[in-house]
Amino acid sequence: MLKHYLKLLVSAAAFLIAATASAQEPLKIGMVLEMSGAFADFGMQMMNGARAYMKVHGDTVAGRKVELIVRDTTGVPDVAKRVAQELVTNDKVDFLAGFGLTPSALAVASLASEAKKPMIVMNAATSIITTRSPYIARVSFTLPQVTAPLATWAIKNGITKAYTLVADYGPGIDAETQFKKTFTAAGGQILGDVRTPMRNPEFAPFLQRIKDARPQAVFVFLPAGEQAVGFMKGFAERELDKAGVKLIATGDVTEDGVIEAMGDAPLGVITTQHYSVAHDSAQNRVFLKAYAEVAGTAQRANFMAVGAWDGMAAMYEVARRLNGKIDGDKAMDILKGLKIDSPRGPLVIDPATRDPIETIYVRRVERLKDGKLYNVEFDQFLNVKDPNK
Amino acid sequence: MITSLLGVLFDGLAYGMLLFLISVGLSVTLGLMNFINLAHGAFAMLGGYVCVLALQRWGLPFLVVLPVAFVISALAGLLLERVLYRYLYRRSHLDQVLATIGLTFMAIAAASYFFGPMQQPLQVPRFLSGQVSVLGVDLNIYRGFLLAVGAALTVALTLALERTRFGASVRAAVDRPRVAEALGIRVGLVFQVTFAVGCGLAGLGGALGVQVLGLDPAFPLKFIVYFLLVVAVGGTSGLKGPLYAALLLGVIDVAGKYYVPQIGAFIIYAMMVILLVLRPQGLVSRR
Numbered sequence: 250m251l252k253h254y255l256k257l258l259v260s261a262a263a264f265l266i267a268a269t270a271s272a273q274e275p276l277k278i279g280m281v282l283e284m285s286g287a288f289a290d291f292g293m294q295m296m297n298g299a300r301a302y303m304k305v306h307g308d309t310v311a312g313r314k315v316e317l318i319v320r321d322t323t324g325v326p327d328v329a330k331r332v333a334q335e336l337v338t339n340d341k342v343d344f345l346a347g348f349g350l351t352p353s354a355l356a357v358a359s360l361a362s363e364a365k366k367p368m369i370v371m372n373a374a375t376s377i378i379t380t381r382s383p384y385i386a387r388v389s390f391t392l393p394q395v396t397a398p399l400a401t402w403a404i405k406n407g408i409t410k411a412y413t414l415v416a417d418y419g420p421g422i423d424a425e426t427q428f429k430k431t432f433t434a435a436g437g438q439i440l441g442d443v444r445t446p447m448r449n450p451e452f453a454p455f456l457q458r459i460k461d462a463r464p465q466a467v468f469v470f471l472p473a474g475e476q477a478v479g480f481m482k483g484f485a486e487r488e489l490d491k492a493g494v495k496l497i498a499t500g501d502v503t504e505d506g507v508i509e510a511m512g513d514a515p516l517g518v519i520t521t522q523h524y525s526v527a528h529d530s531a532q533n534r535v536f537l538k539a540y541a542e543v544a545g546t547a548q549r550a551n552f553m554a555v556g557a558w559d560g561m562a563a564m565y566e567v568a569r570r571l572n573g574k575i576d577g578d579k580a581m582d583i584l585k586g587l588k589i590d591s592p593r594g595p596l597v598i599d600p601a602t603r604d605p606i607e608t609i610y611v612r613r614v615e616r617l618k619d620g621k622l623y624n625v626e627f628d629q630f631l632n633v634k635d636p637n638k
Numbered sequence: 639m640i641t642s643l644l645g646v647l648f649d650g651l652a653y654g655m656l657l658f659l660i661s662v663g664l665s666v667t668l669g670l671m672n673f674i675n676l677a678h679g680a681f682a683m684l685g686g687y688v689c690v691l692a693l694q695r696w697g698l699p700f701l702v703v704l705p706v707a708f709v710i711s712a713l714a715g716l717l718l719e720r721v722l723y724r725y726l727y728r729r730s731h732l733d734q735v736l737a738t739i740g741l742t743f744m745a746i747a748a749a750s751y752f753f754g755p756m757q758q759p760l761q762v763p764r765f766l767s768g769q770v771s772v773l774g775v776d777l778n779i780y781r782g783f784l785l786a787v788g789a790a791l792t793v794a795l796t797l798a799l800e801r802t803r804f805g806a807s808v809r810a811a812v813d814r815p816r817v818a819e820a821l822g823i824r825v826g827l828v829f830q831v832t833f834a835v836g837c838g839l840a841g842l843g844g845a846l847g848v849q850v851l852g853l854d855p856a857f858p859l860k861f862i863v864y865f866l867l868v869v870a871v872g873g874t875s876g877l878k879g880p881l882y883a884a885l886l887l888g889v890i891d892v893a894g895k896y897y898v899p900q901i902g903a904f905i906i907y908a909m910m911v912i913l914l915v916l917r918p919q920g921l922v923s924r925r
Binding site: 286287289290293443444445446451453454455457458460461474475478479482485486487488506507509510511512513547548 | 754759852893895899900
């Protein structure tokens with residue numbers, strides 16, 4: 250008797266599932282990510298950030314089941330373009346998302362325009378990206394956006410002579426230009442600048458040069474990961490801090506995922522950025538808990554994982570407001586001016602530029618009670634826009 | 639002016655010594671055994687990971703970790719020599735390149751599987767960090783340590799190769815394997831030990847290099863250019879060539895980055911081209 254009921258129940262359930270499935274195709278999100286190569290870290294952070302969001306907010310939105318389709322760019326722009334093309338034509342995705350690196354995002358921009366697919370940039374931070382297609386919206390940050398507040402903070406805190414050191418590629422040049430502009434406009438003086446090559450394991454001579462120039466501070470942007478670790482070690486080894494040179498940097502340098510690899514070197518370093526795992530808010534606690542459940546505790550979440558989380562939030566909201574029927578132009582109308590209650594604090598997508606308007610925090614690296622290093626926020630700039638547009 | 643010059647010279651020599659330490663194993667296998675081992679970087683990486691694990695997880699002191707890294711890398715080399723490399727000695731150089739570059743990719747994948755794609759943390763002990771000021775020049779203690787280890791190792795290797803019976807057998811086995819065999823030298827065994835020592839040196843170099851170069855799974859490919867640079871410029875006979883080449887390249891690289899940072903990163907390659915044009919056979923060559 251019981252067996253009979255069970256059978257009935259199962260077949261009823263199966264019928265129901267089949268019925269909804271035929272009525273609603275899954276909502277497909279094509280994730281274009283760096284999953285292998287030197288920037289594999291970026292892809293892992295973002296994929297886990299997106300999965301964490303689905304774990305908390307469910308994998309169904311507006312009656313459609315959400316499906317993440319992850320494709321690896323290997324860090325090469327041409328590959329990014331190819332996999333994005335496949336996602337659009339073969340998988341028929343509703344959104345393109347991801348993009349850890351600027352060149353990947355730029356390579357896919359024209360495709361987003363042609364296919365009228367909303368493209369959610371979850372990390373890449375060069376200013377120009379959103380100008381390359383009206384279908385791009387960014388939920389991360391831009392380098393000038395975090396750099397300008399740092400220059401202002403430095404001047405306010407009595408730093409008038411600075412040196413700059415940036416990685417020699419798009420975002421680095423963005424950061425250098427913005428720092429010089431804001432810093433000199435407020436009366437500061439730049440003693441010199443260095444652009445370091447992308448393949449550069451050895452910072453010692455550059456550091457010595459800076460030390461000999463005796464600035465009050467050195468401003469640094471380097472891509473998160475290996476270069477930042479190498480630089481921090483060299484900075485401590487050469488005792489620039491004891492020579493009176495303060496280190497001020499964009500948050501990439503003391504990024505949460507790698508900071509533990511730096512030992513005591515980054516203690517006291519001042520950075521500006523939009524997110525720190527030490528940010529105290531209910532949303533951030535929910536995010537961190539979900540992230541740890543998805544990714545384990547081997548590596549901490551960082552700003553890229555938050556970018557992916559917020560990108561998912563944006564896409565869920567678009568799907569809800571359009572009742573699950575995604576149309577490129579209507580989606581962009583909703584994204585413009587969309588407010589997201591992010592783990593980093595409130596965030597609005599600027600209707601004019603489709604770049605985020607958000608709070609930029611000033612943080613200092615400290616060792617907290619659990620014995621680990623954190624970027625502790627102690628000052629903030631509200632509603633910062635990308636100053637380049 | 640003088641102090642900055644001395645500082646640059648010191649940093650350059652130390653950087654060159656590090657280049658020598660991670661490349662010397664390759665010049666042993668390539669120069670002495672005429673075997674192209676592009677997986678050299680993988681053994682260096684192994685040494686690096688052993689160093690990080692031994693320091694962080696097993697809590698061994700740094701000075702003990704270094705010989706451990708040497709021994710484990712040498713044992714790995716010995717094992718691979720038995721099961722893989724010995725079958726490649728007589729194959730063409732292209733086969734050797736293909737097989738060992740494949741091995742490198744396998745090592746990279748294995749490292750990301752076990753340790754993840756991120757940079758590994760390393761703290762050198764307090765007595766090796768920081769700086770001392772000598773006559774107004776700030777000298778970095780760890781770099782001084784690299785110089786000392788490099789010098790000691792060079793002396794030891796040179797003596798072993800030129801003054802010991804084993805060194806004589808190695809040279810004999812390389813020059814005339816058949817005659818050496820006829821004289822009762824067990825060429826196979828000699829090669830096996832030499833190869834293991836080469837791998838051990840790579841591991842030691844890797845362990846010493848983590849502090850300066852960092853360590854992640856891409857290590858073997860990132861630094862392969864430097865190993866090959868040192869060996870190509872230095873020539874492959876003996877240890878003096880690679881040593882001079884490494885020191886020269888180190889000093890020029892550091893000086894270039896210090897005095898002309900705009901083009902600093904390219905100077906090492908420009909120097910390689912010039913040296914290879916002037917001395918295609920290497921700085922020190924066999925007659």
